[in-house]
Amino acid sequence: MNKITERMRERAQELLAKGEVEWxxxxxxxxxxxxxxxxxVRRPEEVERLIWDDFCANNLAKYLLDxxxxxxxxxxxxxxxxxxxxNRLLQDQQIEREKVYxxxxxxxxxxxxxxxxGKGPEALETIDLEERCTFCTRPEPVIFDxxxxxxxxxxxxxxxxxxxxxxxxxRLLALSPDERYEFWAKQYERCLRCYACRNVCPxxxxxxxIFDRSQSGWCSKRIVKTENEFYGLTxxxxxxxxxxxxxxxxxxxxxxxxxxxxxxxxxxxxxELFGPYEAGLDTETPPPLGTYRTEDPDYFV
Amino acid sequence: MLKxxxxxxxxxxxxxxxxxxxxxxxxxxGVSTFRPWTGQAEVTFKPGSTVLPPKELFFPRTEEMYRYxxxxxxxxxxxxxxxxxKCVLVGVRSCDARSLxxxxxxxxxxxxxxxxxxxxxxxxxxxxxxCREALDTCFCTSLGVDPARAxxxxxxxxxxxxxxxxxxxxxxGKALLDKVGTLLTEVSEEPPAGARxxxxxxxxxxxxxxxxMFEHPFWDDLWHKxxxxxxxxxxxxTCHCFDIQSENRGNEGFKFRCWDxxxxxxxxxxxxxxxxxxxxxxxxxxxxxxxxxxxxERYGKLGCVGCGRCLERxxxxxxxxxxxxxxxEVALDG
Amino acid sequence: MLERVLEFIGIExxxxxxxxxxxSEGPRxxxxxxxxxxxxxxLGPNRKLRDVV
Numbered sequence: 014m015n016k017i018t019e020r021m022r023e024r025a026q027e028l029l030a031k032g033e034v035e036w037x038x039x040x041x042x043x044x045x046x047x048x049x050x051x052x053x054v055r056r057p058e059e060v061e062r063l064i065w066d067d068f069c070a071n072n073l074a075k076y077l078l079d080x081x082x083x084x085x086x087x088x089x090x091x092x093x094x095x096x097x098x099x100n101r102l103l104q105d106q107q108i109e110r111e112k113v114y115x116x117x118x119x120x121x122x123x124x125x126x127x128x129x130x131g132k133g134p135e136a137l138e139t140i141d142l143e144e145r146c147t148f149c150t151r152p153e154p155v156i157f158d159x160x161x162x163x164x165x166x167x168x169x170x171x172x173x174x175x176x177x178x179x180x181x182x183x184r185l186l187a188l189s190p191d192e193r194y195e196f197w198a199k200q201y202e203r204c205l206r207c208y209a210c211r212n213v214c215p216x217x218x219x220x221x222x223i224f225d226r227s228q229s230g231w232c233s234k235r236i237v238k239t240e241n242e243f244y245g246l247t248x249x250x251x252x253x254x255x256x257x258x259x260x261x262x263x264x265x266x267x268x269x270x271x272x273x274x275x276x277x278x279x280x281x282x283x284x285e286l287f288g289p290y291e292a293g294l295d296t297e298t299p300p301p302l303g304t305y306r307t308e309d310p311d312y313f314v
Numbered sequence: 315m316l317k318x319x320x321x322x323x324x325x326x327x328x329x330x331x332x333x334x335x336x337x338x339x340x341x342x343x344g345v346s347t348f349r350p351w352t353g354q355a356e357v358t359f360k361p362g363s364t365v366l367p368p369k370e371l372f373f374p375r376t377e378e379m380y381r382y383x384x385x386x387x388x389x390x391x392x393x394x395x396x397x398x399x400k401c402v403l404v405g406v407r408s409c410d411a412r413s414l415x416x417x418x419x420x421x422x423x424x425x426x427x428x429x430x431x432x433x434x435x436x437x438x439x440x441x442x443x444x445c446r447e448a449l450d451t452c453f454c455t456s457l458g459v460d461p462a463r464a465x466x467x468x469x470x471x472x473x474x475x476x477x478x479x480x481x482x483x484x485x486x487g488k489a490l491l492d493k494v495g496t497l498l499t500e501v502s503e504e505p506p507a508g509a510r511x512x513x514x515x516x517x518x519x520x521x522x523x524x525x526x527m528f529e530h531p532f533w534d535d536l537w538h539k540x541x542x543x544x545x546x547x548x549x550x551x552t553c554h555c556f557d558i559q560s561e562n563r564g565n566e567g568f569k570f571r572c573w574d575x576x577x578x579x580x581x582x583x584x585x586x587x588x589x590x591x592x593x594x595x596x597x598x599x600x601x602x603x604x605x606x607x608x609x610x611e612r613y614g615k616l617g618c619v620g621c622g623r624c625l626e627r628x629x630x631x632x633x634x635x636x637x638x639x640x641x642x643e644v645a646l647d648g
Numbered sequence: 649m650l651e652r653v654l655e656f657i658g659i660e661x662x663x664x665x666x667x668x669x670x671x672s673e674g675p676r677x678x679x680x681x682x683x684x685x686x687x688x689x690x691l692g693p694n695r696k697l698r699d700v701v
Contacts (some may be wrong), residue, residue, distance in 0.1 A: 042632040044513060050631040053538040065458060066454050071630060128627075160672070165692045185656065194658025203345060205375065207575070209543035209629050225580050227559065234373040234559055239697050241352075241525050246653060250344070253649055267630035268345050268365070268546040302649070312657050314668040563699075 015130035016064035016163045020233075021090060023161070024116055028088050033271055034124035035085035035113050038076055041071040047129035047140075051076065061131075061277055065090075067124040067167065072259045074098030074215045078110045085134045086189030086294045087110050089151065092120035092151025094145060096154030097128040098215030103156075105255070107218045122146040122170035142169045145260035148178045156230040178258075182278045197242060197275075203268040204241035210272055211261035223247070254283055254300040255266060286310050315505070316491060316498040316561045319477040323357050326494045334400035334439075336369065340365045348403060359473065361509075363407045363621050367419060367551035369402065374570040375548075379430075379558070383566035388618035396429055401438040402490070405471075408508070409454045409621040411442050413551030418466075418506040419613040420554050424461075439486055442467040443478075445509045451622030452511035459620055462508030472505040481503055486611055511587065516522035516633040516642075517606070518617060523641055524607040532644050536637065539630045542574035546624035546632065549600065552609075552617050555581070567611045600638060659696055661685050 025037040041052035041062045044175045053076075056224040071096040080087045091099060097119060104106045124140045125240055132140070144283035149171040154160065185193055208224065224244055227234035239272060249272075256276045263273040283290060287309065318326055320323030327336050336346040338357060347366035351357070365542040381392040406414075414435075445452075454461055463470060468487030472479040481499065482488035491498065527533075547553040557574035560567055575579055577598075582591045591597050609617030618634060625633040655661045665684055669677045 038467065044633050044636055045631075048631040048632075048633075050537040053535065069650060075541070086497075105545070123555055138557075162676070182656075190655070190658045190660055192658070193656065197657045198696075200343070202341070205544070205548040205573075207548050208578075209541065209545045210639070212541040212543045214631050225578065233561060234574075235559060235561070236571050237569060238700060242657065242697060246657065250650060250653060263418075265545070265625040267541075269343055274555040279649065279653060286649075291692045311668075313666040 015065060017165075018063065020161045020163075021063050021065055021116070022060045022117075022234055023135060024161075025054060025060040025063055025088065026057050027216060028114065029055065029060070033086065034088040035083060036080065036087045037063070038059075038073050038087065038089035039063040040065065040071065040090070041074075042066075045083075045124045046134045047124075047132075049126075058187035060295060063086060065118065067122075067127075067137065067140075068126050069260075070123045070264060072098050072213065072215065072261050074102060075213060075218075077102060077113060080112075081108060082111070082207055086114050086115040088116060089119055090116050091157065092123075093149065093151040093154050094120070094257070094259045096156050099156050100293040100296050101215045101255060101257050102218060104300075105295075106215075106217055113158075115154070115157045117154030117160040119160060119162035119164075119165075120146075120149070120152045121153070121165040122149065122152070124167070142167060143256065143260065143264065146170050147173045148175055150175055161285050179277055180276050181279050182281055185274065197245075198238055200270045200273070201241040201245055202238045204236070204270060206236045206241060206244060207267060209265045209267060210270075211248060213261045213265050214248075214252065215257060215259070217248065217256040226247075238266065240268065245270070245272070249279060252276065253279045254302040255292050256280065315501055315503060316480045317474075317477050317501045317503065318498050320495075322380045322497045323478065324353070324355055327351050327357065328353070329494050329497070330490065331372070331574070332404045334402045336402045336404060337368075339405045342485075347571060348405075349567070351404070351620060359405050359443055361447035362445065362452060363410055363551075365623070365625065367413065367414065367549065367621070367623065368403060368406055368410050368567065369551050369554070371401065372414070372417065372431055373421070373440065373554060373556075379569045379571055381566065381568045382426050385565065397437065398433075401434075402441065403438055404441045404638060405443045406464065406467065407445055407621075408442060408459045408461050408464040409452070409457075409619040410468050410551050411440060411458075412459050413452075413621070414440065416552045416613070416615065416617060416619070417554055419615075424612070439469075439490055439559070440464075440467040441469040441471055441490075442629060444470065444472045444505065446473050446506065448509040448511040449622060449626075451626040453513040453514065453515060453622055454620035456513075456515045456635070457509055457518065457532045457616060457618055457620040461614045462505065464496060470505075474503070474506070479503060481505075490624050499640070511620075511622075513622065514634055515638045517618075517638050519612045519618070520641055521607050521639055523644070523646070524603060527641070527644065528603075528645055530644065530646075532641070533595055533599045536640075537595040537612040538594070538601075540577075540594050540598050540632055541629055542577055542579075542597065543629060544573075545627050545629065547575040547577055548573055549623040551619060551621055551625055552605075557581075565580045576604065598632075602634075602641075605634070606638065606641075659694075660691060662691060663694060 015088045028034045032224045043050045056198050073089050122142045125143050129140050177213050233240045283301050290301050330336050336351040338351045340349040346364040348368050383390050445461035468484045470481045482491050496636040535620045554573045555573045558571045560569045605617040
């Protein structure tokens with residue numbers, strides 16, 4: 014058993030046994046060696062299910078929305094990127110800080126489970142990290158009550174420059190408008206409108222999404238290219254300035270739409286128009302589109 | 315047994331293309347699905363099933379049903395012509411072949427025949443391809459599917475290193491093979507055994523168990539990790555729920571149907587706002603019950619074919635094999 | 649932001665415009681709309697993101 018797992022179980026056991034929290038949210042092993050899956054534990058004797066391994070990619074922050082009616086507290090484990098999701102929910106006033114017990118994990122990085130398909134556990138070391146980890150600047154959570162830091166780091170974590178994450182955006186910007194249109198039309202033609210991207214996103218925390226009201230007249234339930242694009246654009250703009258770049262939307266897309274390229278384009282623009290800003294670092298700095306400053310761009314006036 | 319050499323396969327497809335659209339598994343941006351073959355010289359079949367199941371060719375994700383327009387006090391309906399296109403679907407795996415039989419039960423039996431589905435089904439011949447290699451997430455044999463021999467298809471094919479063994483399994487399949495007779499050779503080779511998936515579960519008795527479990531606390535814990543998206547149902551080769559809505563453009567409009575999912579809140583929300591499946595708990599329970607209890611109760615067979623798409627592409631790897639196992643382990647009183 | 653995103657997905661930016669016009673600035677409003685209409689006419693009909701019916 015690795016040190017992080019050991020520590021996770023120890024702390025979960027204590028918190029549950031003392032009745033300090035009602036639930037602990039962590040990860041457990043799935044059927045396959047490269048599948049790790051969110052786990053919900055509420056009895057001290059169940060903590061043996063909890064694990065940490067190189068495939069604990071899921072951001073657990075969003076699950077806190079399921080426990081807002083709970084009287085007691087919920088403990089959850091967060092990686093650096095996940096912790097920004099907690100700040101997202103706090104700043105959006107979706108959860109109460111005192112009802113959450115945050116156990117941070119200084120994240121060694123996680124691997125891309127899709128690249129492990131068809132391989133055996135002996136191939137572990139050869140499996141690439143999740144793309145987001147290669148740009149990681151914050152393996153240590155930005156908000157926590159306690160932290161597990163074993164000093165471990167997978168090779169490749171944070172080795173790329175943060176600005177390199179815009180490489181794909183820049184490639185697309187260099188194309189002609191028609192080529193760009195074709196590119197996105199082809200991507201969204203595949204979209205199934207399964208809403209996995211929305212449902213895992215900590216910034217998508219509306220109590221009810223307009224796309225769940227298909228008879229509102231604003232959007233159509235037809236699963237066709239243009240309606241799918243309308244969905245993608247609407248969501249991208251709705252999380253503009255609030256996206257914490259956890260990359261979960263793109264990771265979970267069953268048909269591999271490069272959703273983060275859309276989100277990163279917006280982040281790049283926001284940085285250019287409103288100055289550097291990283292969503293989810295704290296709960297005080299207002300998001301660029303959620304506040305007014307006299308120096309904001311106003312060319313249209 | 316008949317055999318086609320690997321390099322002759324495009325010629326076979328070319329002959330079939332004269333009278334039908336030939337669909338083969340093709341990959342684009344890492345996502346494989348059945349697409350029209352347009353003369354590619356390289357025809358390869360990657361191990362396992364396609365990311366998107368072939369159900370779309372019979373039951374499209376969005377489909378117009380009829381059009382209407384209003385002129386003054388008069389209303390006019392415009393029927394749309396039913397699908398005419400002949401198709402040959404090449405490279406369907408045994409799990410997906412089974413799924414078509416299950417969809418047939420839904421769309422063609424019990425007193426209602428879906429004309430759109432029926433036309434497409436009748437116009438399509440299916441050439442199945444045995445699995446030489448299973449994916450990590452395959453568990454077809456647990457559902458009684460034979461990876462080396464598909465049910466209800468027109469031709470069964472087996473891949474060998476130098477070509478494909480072919481056997482007609484229906485009259486129409488025989489006619490299809492006759493058309494390309496000059497490209498085939500008679501060989502005395504035996505079809506290879508199918509690949510046995512490593513993932514296994516025994517669903518024996520799960521339906522009966524579930525009949526006594528609707529109110530069981532088992533469901534209280536199961537749903538937590540589900541994020542409530544429809545990746546599982548939309549990728550499932552047997553999920554077949556749809557919604558029917560209309561859209562208007564001025565004085566005219568159309569009715570369409572599109573895929574819908576029991577994982578969505580809107581799916582069961584009634585006029586007035588009441589929702590009999592208000593949380594993910596009830597929705598997850600419904601998905602499991604539909605596959606493993608309601609479907610068998612209505613059609614006498616399980617609604618899962620063991621393709622493994624849901625557990626592979628689920629954002630949180632909800633795993634139906636684990637769920638079946640867990641259901642079997644639940645202790646019931648009496 | 650929307651303007652930039654539309655450009656990113658391949659829509660010509662001239663097709664979308666945001667201008668602040670007060671209710672008392674009738675002539676300015678007419679001028680902007682006339683100008684934009686002319687520019688869009690020059691671009692021709694939009695084929696992108698069209699309703700697929």
